[in-house]
Amino acid sequence: MLDVQVDEFTLVLQTTKKPYSIETWSGMAHALINEFTRLSNIELVLGELEDSTDSLPRGYSHGLSCKDKPYYFSVAYHTDFIQMGVCIKFSAYAWMKYREQFEKLFNQPVQIHQLISNIDNTNLYTSRLSRIDIAIDYIDEDISVNTIYNQLSKKNQIVKTASGRNNLSSLSALTKNNETSTFYLGTKGKNIKALLRVYDKKKEQTETMGSRFKEALQYSNWVRFEAVFKGEYAHNISDELKSIKKDVELKNLLVSALTDRYQFYYTKSNRLTTYSKSMLNLLDKKTFMFSSPSPRMNLxxxxxxxxxxxxxxxxxxxxxxxxxxxxxxxxxxxxxxxxxxxxxxxxxxxxxxxxxxxxxxxxxxxxx
DNA sequence: CTTATGATAACCTAACAGGC
DNA sequence: GCCTGTTAGGTTATCATAAG
Structure with a gap:
């Protein structure tokens, strides 16, 4: 079984009011936060927000977070930097809880495009994603992270983009006792627009007693392909999310985004690997491509x-x-x-x- | 007490890839 | 060989805070 979902994400709200002055920014930021919490019903769904200094996203000076909860959710701004906007951080666990609670309370499911359309129903701010993690889980599909990694490092398999170009991202791995349980395509440094992490989710959940531990025990095999998109790529996805209405369109967008950058091929035959093929089979149609204009024509x-x-x-x-x-x-x-x-x-x-x-x-x- | 990190922003260049 | 397209990785700036 394959399962597609949004893991964690970060939203940034930018004020639409023109007079950008540092003195009025704090008050403005609070107004944005109030508007956001009202439109998202965040306190009703996730619990009360409290003033917080110690558990804010790094780099932000003031904000609120859910205290005494097992999940991490925070809304923050920086007093001196208007351009950093208001940052809204959903951890994977918080987003899962939000969706569960929301459905219980309002008797209807909520996905990220609904959340964005709900919170955008204002003229105080504009919103966009600054980061989004897309996860595709292979459950009981007998996929081995170790095997894929070995194939990649021997160049028996290569990674291509949807347009057929080689993805040149550097390959690295966590290997213990000759067994690779996680590998990365792309570096983890800052200012990186895209990164793919492939790991043994069952192992991770059982070793860390994670939030989906019980679920993990039911499966004999659980591997996750998790793409992290930041910067311009996250903005691209944001734009696309705003035009989406149905869940099936969301699924198409998420799968399109991940496979736009990461498709695994057998080098010799130049054919898609079976697991990449099953990922692409999730698509009714490809709906999305990342745009990246050439930076060469500098004057x-x-x-x-x-x-x-x-x-x-x-x-x-x-x-x-x-x-x-x-x-x-x-x-x-x-x-x-x-x-x-x-x-x-x-x-x-x-x-x-x-x-x-x-x-x-x-x-x-x-x-x- | 110092340093590393991680969030934001903009922007440049080398190196690689691929079509003709 | 020429031309165009793409991407990784680097620089700067800011600040607060966690880690060492």
Whole structure:
């Protein structure tokens, strides 16, 4: 049996009110939080929210969370950073509980697209996802994480995107006694847009006595494919979720998203593996693709702006001058000049020149 | 007391992939 | 070989807090 669901997710609310001023932000943030809690019925469903400082999402300074509950739910903002918005974090367990309780209380099921459409029924803020984890469970399907990992590391199997390109994400694993129980495609570093984690859910639940421990015991075999989408990818999914009405469309979206980035092929025959095939069979039709525009057409003005502000050049020069004074700075600049003389442009740079030289000679310097 | 982390934001570049 | 498309991974900034 295959089961598709949303695991954990993070929503960010941005205020629609124009006068962005730091003094009024706290009050505004509270207004957004009140509106959100009202529209989502969060306190009725998950329990009372309390002021919290110690269990907020990292990086946020103020907020509320469900205290004394086995699940983690929190709403937070940062007093100094309006652009960070109001962050709403559902852990996997909290989201499961929310859905259970909601159905009990209102006699109707709720999925993520309904939640989003409920909370968007306001003009105080706009919402979007900053992270969403999509899980596809293989229950009693006799899939082995260890086998898949070994095939991948021997290059007997490879991962492709839906458009047929190789997914070049780096492969890593947790291996104990020669047995791999978890592997990752993609790095866990920050600012990573996509990551796939494949693991033995039965093992995890029985070893950690997790929230789905009892369930895990009933199955002889339980493997989870869990994709974490952040940044632009999460935004893409968010946009798509807003156009969804039915649960079957949600399923199509979730499966499309995961298989858009991760399809497993046998290298030799160039055929889909059986488990990837069964994943794709869940689709009535493919409904979704991630968009990622090419970042190559950078104009000089843009590059210049980046160098002046955000590249780290000035912080670097400042440190040099602070330590070694004007003399050090002078030598540093001479060194940079020397290094630049040894610089060999690559193909991309030459290509850019071919395209834009004429335009810029006509237009003049980007700096004045 | 210091450092690492993890949340947000923007943006750049190398390297790879693939069509013609 | 040329051109276009894609992605991983890196930089900066901020802050609070957990870990060491």
């Amino acid at each position: 000089l003005e843009q590059s210049q702006q980046h160098i002046l502000n955000g590249s780290g050049l000035f912080p670097y020069l400042f440190k040099i001058r602070h330590i070694w004074g004007e003399k050090g700075l002078k030598e540093c600049v001479a060194f940079l000049n020397e290094e630049f003389n040894n610089y060999e442009p690559n193909d991309d740079v030459m290509l850019w020149l071919k395209k834009y030289s004429a335009m810029y000679t006509q237009q003049g310097y980007p700096f004045k």
